[in-house]
Amino acid sequence: MPTISRDEVAHLARLARLAVTEQELDLFAGQLEVILSSVARVSEVAAADIPPTSHAVGLTNVFREDVPRPGLTQQQALSGAFAAEQGRFRVPRILDES
C-alpha cells in the first residue's frame, strides 16, 4: 500500500507549481494516499504481455498542405494578457538576478 508523506506532497506541489498551504499538505497527504491505494488495483489484472493503449482511436500523424493560413492577430493573442508591452506578453523575471 502506497504511503504519501507531507514531504512528498510538498515535492509534488513544487513540481506542479502549486504554492500549497501547510493545512493543504496534511489534507492532500491523507487524500492522495487513500486514492492511490484504491487505484493501485490496476496492477492486479494487467499482465506483462498486454500492450498499453494510450488512445481510444489509433492515432497517426495528420498532415495538411504546407501553405500559410490565417492565425490569431497580435492584438487577439494579447487580448487576455495580464500585462503587455511593445506587442508582447509582459512577465515577471525568469532568472535570478543575484
Next chain:
Amino acid sequence: MLLTQLPAAELASLIHTRETSAVEVTRAHLDRIAAVEPAVHAFLHLDAEGALATAAAVDDCLQRGDSPASPLAGVPLALKDVFITADMPTTCGSRILEGWRPPYDATVTRLLREAGVVILGKTNMDEFAMGSSTENSAYGPTRNPWALDRVPGGSGGGSAAAVAAFEAPLAIGTDTGGSIRQPGALTGTVGVKPTYGGVSRYGLVAFSSSLDQGGPVTRTVLDAALLHEVIGGHDPLDSTSIDAPVPPVVAAVRAGATGDLTGVRVGVVSQFRGEGYQAGVQHAFDLAVSRLRELGAQVVEVSCPTFDYALPAYYLIAPSECSSNLARFDGMRYGLRIGDDGSRSAEEVMSLTREAGFGPEVKRRIMLGTYALSAGYYDAYYGQAQKVRTLVIRDFAAAFEQADVLVSPTSPTTAFPIGERVDDPLAMYVSDLCTIPANLAGNAALSVPAGLSDVDGLPVGLQVMAPAQADDRAYRVAAAYEVARDAAEGGPLTHRVPDLTEDRVPGPSMDRVAAR
C-alpha cells in the same frame, strides 16, 4: 402548452412554419430563466442581447423566404462553459479564468452559430470538468430541479439542470468519464457521449485529451440526434477528429420510434449491479430491460470482468493527462495572475497564481497525475492503467460479438444531497462507475430517462452503449425505449419536474414520492 415545455424539434417546426417566431421562443426561455435561476443556478453567464439578435436574424431569413439554416435554426441552447466563445466569457467554472474572453470560437460554437441555433449563455460545471456533482464550480453549485437540496450530477450539472428546468430545450455538455450521461440520469434528461472523435474538440478546453468528448443534452432522444448532426463531423483543426460521415442518428431515432426492436440483441453487463447499487435504481433498470424485451429485443447477459478495473484506471489516466493539460494555466498569457509585485520570479508568480486560481479537486488531480507520471512510479501506475485500457477495449469487443448494444444503469445511485460526498473523493468517483468504460474505449454511449426510483422518487438513467461509430444503434434503442416508457407512464419524465417558480400551481409533479 407553454413554449418552454416543447421539445426542440417541435419548436423548430413552429418557428420554421412561422406559427411563432424565434424571437418569441427566445423571450419565453429568457423569462423562464429569470424565474427559476435564483433556485437552480444553471448558468454562469447569460447573453440575452446576443440571443435575441441571433433569433431575429433567423426570423428575418425565414421572412425573406429562405430555408432555415438547419433543422434546429431558431431554437435556444445552453452551452457548457468549457467551449470557448469569442462573444462571451469562458471560465470552465474556475477562478483562474474568471472573466476571460477567448479570442476565437470553438468549432462546436461555430457550428451552432452557422446552424442558426440561439446560444442563450454558458452553463455551470465542476471546475475544468473535474467532478460528478457540479459542487466543484468556483461559482457555487447548481441545484437539481427535481429536488433543490440535491446535486444535478456533474461535471455538466449546469447543462442538464438547464434542460430539466425548461430553461432551454437543448444544451451541450462534455463527457470525459460520464459528465454528460451521469447528469442526464440524475436530472431525468437525455445525454449522449458520441464516439470519441465524432465531435470536434477544437476550442474545448482540455481536461483529459484522450477521453474528452462533447455531445448533446436534451429532453428527448430525437432532439439529441438533431443536435448531434449539427455539431458532429470531421474537423481538420482537431487531429483526433474522425474523417467519416456522422452516423445516421436522426434516421435511427425515426426507425426506433416505431417501437420495434425485433432482432436487436441487448447485452446486460453483469458487472454493473450488486453492492453499491441502490434498490430503486436496480428496480428501474430491471423494468427498463423488461420493456426492451417487450419491444422485441433479445436480451442476453454479458460479462466484462475488466470493467471492475476501469474506474481505477480512469483515475490514473485522467489525472495524468490533466496534470499536463493544465500546465498551460500559468498566469503568463491570459487569466489570473497573483503576486506580480516586481520582486517575485515568474516561477513564484505561477505557483501563487495556480494556488489561488485552482480549487481543491483540480489540485488533487494535478498532484495525483504528477505522481503517476513521475519516474519510479510510471510503470506501476500510468503504465498499468494503459494496459487496463487495452483489456477494457477487448472486453467491449467480445461483448459486441454477443450483443448489438450493451445496457446498464447510468449511475449506481440517484441524485445525492449537496455536500454529502464533497469531502470524500472516492465516494464521489463511484458515481461514474458505469460510464467510464465507454470513455476508455472511445465508443458511443448515452443515458435516457428510465423513470423514477421507487425508493426516493428521483430520476434513474438507462445507459445504452454501442461500438465506436455505431452511435445510431444506441439512438435507435433509446428512441424505442423512450416511446414505450412515455406511453406506459403517461408522458415524458420531465413533465413531472416540480414547479420551480414562486407562485406554485398543483401539477403532475405532486405525485413525486417525497425525498427521504
